[in-house]
Structures are given as structure tokens and as C-alpha cells.
Amino acid sequence: MAALASSSSSSLLFTSPPSKLPSPSLYPLPRFSLPTSSFLSSSLSISPSSLSYPTASRRHSASSFTVRAAAAGKKKVLIVNTNSGGHAVIGFYFAKQLLGSGHEVTILTVGDEGSDKMKKPPFNRFSEITSAGGKTVWGDPADVGTVVAGATFDVVLDNNGKDLDSVRPVVDWAKSSGVKQFLFISSAGIYKPTDQPPHVEGDVVKADAGHVGVEKYIAEVFSSWAIFRPQYMIGSGNNKDCEEWFFDRIVRNRPVPIPGSGMQLTNIAHVRDVSSMLTLAVEKPEAASSNIFNCVSDRAVTLDGMARLCAEAAGLPVEIVHYDPKAIGIDAKKAFPFRNMHFYAEPRAAKDILGWEGTTNLPEDLKERFEEYVKIGRDTKPMKFEIDDKILEALKVAVAV
């Protein structure tokens, strides 16, 4: 053990250099009664109240970081967007947020404008993009140059491809046409399952996952790139059911069958948080460059917890029933919309590097989601629950008729 260091001045103990970090009194109070986990780490933060943010807005004035959003400059952004699935809504929010911040946006949706897929949200709300000054086009990403009619862009976000075949043409075209920054929506699903949650950036991924090949290729071709790995999302305009799966059962007074113990952790973010992280990357390209970001909420929720929160949002009781899918011969992937295991990533890189803060507050956000659920009449829509019935039959659980 080292000997005590001697010194002539005991006051050394109590002086600190003037702190460049904001003083503790600026530590933001939670806006809601439930955890937000926001704490001082950086300069730029976004209020969740609306989707259009002036680029210079920030909540804290003092900061040890000198980056300013206003210095980012106006960008021309192309979003290559999938035409279905859980990630479709990302492009919608991102487009609107960029437009609100004064950037130029084109969104290229895969397929045909006239296809049936375009009748579903968020596509049936694309007027919100065009009325804000954005351009909407349709086509095959393999022909992206033609589809955008020779336009050039500063930034491209590929929110479509899951493997190299579908993304490579976009990457190659972007490089050759002078795009400076390439962003890619990957997936937190590529992390190798672990006993030690959470998944953090840098953890081992499944080598054979399609997204992994894409991530590698982008990093080889571009010098300014960023990868985003999301999990599940809620938000108006979602193309895929999330909370609705719980509401459907709760409003009809049906038991909610959850595989396993119900204690599995998952991560459900409001899509506005996903969008704000992407926007930060566009506005802080140097900081974002060459980084992987878990594009998720900063809190986990258990599967049982999600059922309970949905019920609370609906103001109704809930009966949760657990089952072992293997024991009763059920494919849990078909029966239940979330992974039957701990699946929880944390957005540490975004907080550390971009100064991003999450605003997702499930108890509050689900109330808003339930209001819309009722508004569109889904609570009275006739529905069949064939797989549920199979499960409940096997468990001999009675269902209200």
C-alpha cells in the first residue's frame, strides 16, 4: 500500500477547478411523474411536445461541448423507406422532424405508389410530408439514381434493406453521387443473446445476420457513416401492431397469454425518440461518424409490465396467463409479438456521443395510444383469436364470451 502522500496544504482537498459542466441545479427535473432518466451529459436535447424543432433549440445553455445545432447547416436528405413492417414509421417521423428543422427531404418508398400497402399508415398520411415541403417518390432502390431523377443529396438514410443485396446498390450510388453521410437502420436483433443484459454497442453480434454484412460494407465505403439498431416502437402511424396486440385483448375482456415467466425484458420506444436520435446524427455528423447507436428507449419493460401498463392506460383490468409454448406445441413467434427471451439494449452511445436524451414515457404514451385506438373504432372491431384460444384451451382457462 502506498504511503500517504504529504503536502503542505490541506486546502487542496477541497478546491476543485471551476467546473465546466453545468451545475447540479440544472439537472433536469422529470417532466412526468415517472422515470425519464435524463441527466446532464450534453448540450442538445429535444422536447417531445411537437415534431418540428428549430435547429437551435436546446434545454441547457451551459455546456462543456461546443457543438451547436445551428452550425450544422441545411441538409438535403434522402430516406429510402421500407413499404411495410415495424420500421416503416421511422422514415415518416424522421422526414417530418427534418422538415421542421429546415432541411430538405425526399422519401423514396419501395414499390408502387398505387399498391395496397400504401393504404396503410404511415403511407396514407404522406400528405403530412408533402405539405411540409417534402418530396415523396416510389420505386426500386436498386435504381435509386433514376427514381430520384438525378437529384443529389448530402445524407442518405437506408431504412429498408436487411441484407447486402438490397442495400449495396444504394450505398454504391450514394458514394458515386457525392453523398457525404450514410445512415442505416439495422436492428438490435443482431446481438447475440446473453445472460448479461443490456446489449451495448460493441457487444458480439450474430455473424450470419444479414444486417451485419450491410454494416460492414457501409463502414468500408463511407468515411462518414452511422448505424442505428432499434428494437420495438410505438407511435401514431405505426405500420405494425405493438401495443394494439394488448389492447385488443384487454378491451374484449380476454386473458392476455404471455409465454414464459412474463419477466422477460424488452425495449419499446416512442418513435419520436428514434427520430430525434437520427436527427442528431444529421446535425452532428462528425460526432456521429463511425459509430453504432442502439436506437432504443433508455428503459426496459417486462412483458407482464407492458400488459399491465396497457391495461392501466385503458383504465381496465387485465388477466395475464403464462404458458410454455413448447409444452403445448405453439410457435411463440406466431402467438406473441415480442421475443420470448430477454431482449434489451441500452442507448449508451447515443447519450455519450450525441448527447441524446430519451423522452419515452410508456404510462403517458400508452394513454395517447389508447385514445387513438378507440378513436379509430378498433375497440369494437370484430376479431378472432384462434391461437389464443388454442393456448387457453390447452391451459383450461375460461374465456368471457
Next chain:
Amino acid sequence: MAKLVVLQPTKQPPISLLSSSLSNGTKLCQIQVTLFTRGKAPVTQQLPGESDSDYSDFKSKVLHLKRDRQDSEFVKSSLSAEGYDVVYDINGTRLLASNSQYRFICLKPVSKRCQYHTLHDCILFCCINLKSDILPHCEVDAVDPKSRHKGKLNTESLLETSGVNWTSLRPVYIYGPLNYNPVEEWVFHHLKAGRPIPIRNSGVQITQLGHVKDLATAFVQVLGNEKASKQVFNISGEKYITFDGLAKACAKAGGFPEPEIIHYNPKEFDFGKKKAFPFRDQHFFASVEKAKHVLGWKPEFDLVEGLTDSYNLDFSRGTYRKEADFSTDDMILNKSFALQS
């Protein structure tokens, strides 16, 4: 010379480690560490791997005030007479539990310029925070005003109103060599005996362990640190762990083969007063991101490294705090055997 006093209950995280970290802290000039305990246990312990000369050197520098902290007059007079600059209060509830007036007395001699650091015992931390479906616990989360472990919570609010410069550190489960709480030791006993590890319910419950050395580092980093003033910090490992995962990690740490794990439903048994399992049967983990961002603190150990450190310096040398007791195991095993046959 700065003077530190550590208010120290008998049960403690290895206080020697904390004290030596305090005296070795890089920012510190000269610190005199006084340990204030009831004197029931020796205040210093030679750390495994520590040389005899280093230990006697440290021991000679530690002053011991031996009196029960319930003896309020003694505390008041000695604390004020000595003019301590820093008070480390490990386990704030005991003070409150005795007598709130006493508590106030204790704070009084601690001058405003003094820093007051509280280590909240992990079990109390758990009770303080609301049981939640949303995790991890973060410092801003609402705390449960109805918790029977009011002591810790009131300590923090008392500190806030006292005008004293304070910092509160919240660990989850502490582990490491000389751990007073048989956490990893419980698993090591099973592994050494070649017994299956009985784990309550699904085994996917998530907990979190923090190495005591990393906690000691945090203690030092908050000393004289303006950024720590009047702040609460969670201090533990950067990654969480499932119960099943912890059994496997301990096996790895000790060089044992992958363990057999048996899950059981505790409701099917009556263990009486015996604790069949050393962890709370719920998710219990906290985010340490605030300490990382604000203090620049970072744990040195990952879980397997830390458990290996604990195993090599403690259990593998034949030392442990609690004798192995497999009586509840046998109840569980007999039942599963009966079910199978």
C-alpha cells in the same frame, strides 16, 4: 491535514479496502482516517495479497474511536472536538432508527464545509425504490415514502435540509474478497460441494453486482468533488446478470464446470426462517450511467473478472463468512427427485 471519520457498523463492506482507497486516493494530500465503531470487530483487516509491512503501515495510520454511536454525547463531543473535515457514514439508517434528535446532534458538529458521504446498504436501496415493471432504477426515480426502511430516505432529506455538503452512493449487491454478505460465497459453496444450484422460479430474474473495489474508487472520486455535491449516484457493475447467468459466471470464475441448475417454486416449500436463496426474487438493477457521465467513474471489473478476483483472494484460500448449509437444498432436491420417480 484533512481528517476523515468513518462511521462504521459491525457488518460492513470490507472497510479496510475503503479506508486504504481513501488514503491512497490520488487527489488527497494527507488524510487521517478515523474509524468510529462499536469495537465489536477488528477495524482493520489485512487484505488478501497485501504484504505485512504495507498492512502494518496502514494500520498504524488508522485511529480508532471506540464507542457506540448511540452514545450521542460522546459522538457530539468527539466529532466536534476533532473537527473532522469529512464524514463517511456507512449505513445511515441506524442513526435515524435510534433517535431523530440524536441524528440531528450528529449532524451538527459536522460543519457546513464538511462533506458527508453516505453509503446506502444495498438491501435498503432496494426497498427504497419502487417495485417496477420499468427498469433500470435511475437516480431520479420516485422513491417509496411508505417503505419501512425510511431511515435511508430520511437521511437523504435530512442532509438536504441541513445545508451540509453531501453525496449519496447507492450500490446494488456488493461483492468481492472479504464480502460480509454471502452472495457469491453461497454459489461457491455449492460449486465446491459439487451440488446443483437451486434457483427460485424461472432464473431469468435480473440482478446486478458491483465489485467493492469499484465502490471504493467511487468513494474517493466524490471526495472534494463539486460535481458530487448534493447528488445521488448508483454505483455497481455496468452489465446486469440473470440468476442463472450468475451461477454460470461463478463457475467460470472458480474454474468449475458448467453447473447444474435446478429451478423450484418457493411456494411449494416451507423453509422456516432459513434463507434458501441470497437474492431478492425480482428484477433489481440500477443504471450507473450518471456516475459515469458526471464523475467520470467507471468500474474496473466486469462480472467474471470480479468474481475471479473474489474467488482467488478469498474463497479459494479456504476463507468465507458463513458455513455451507444445504438443508434447504435437500428439501428441494428430495421433492424433485420424488416428482421424477
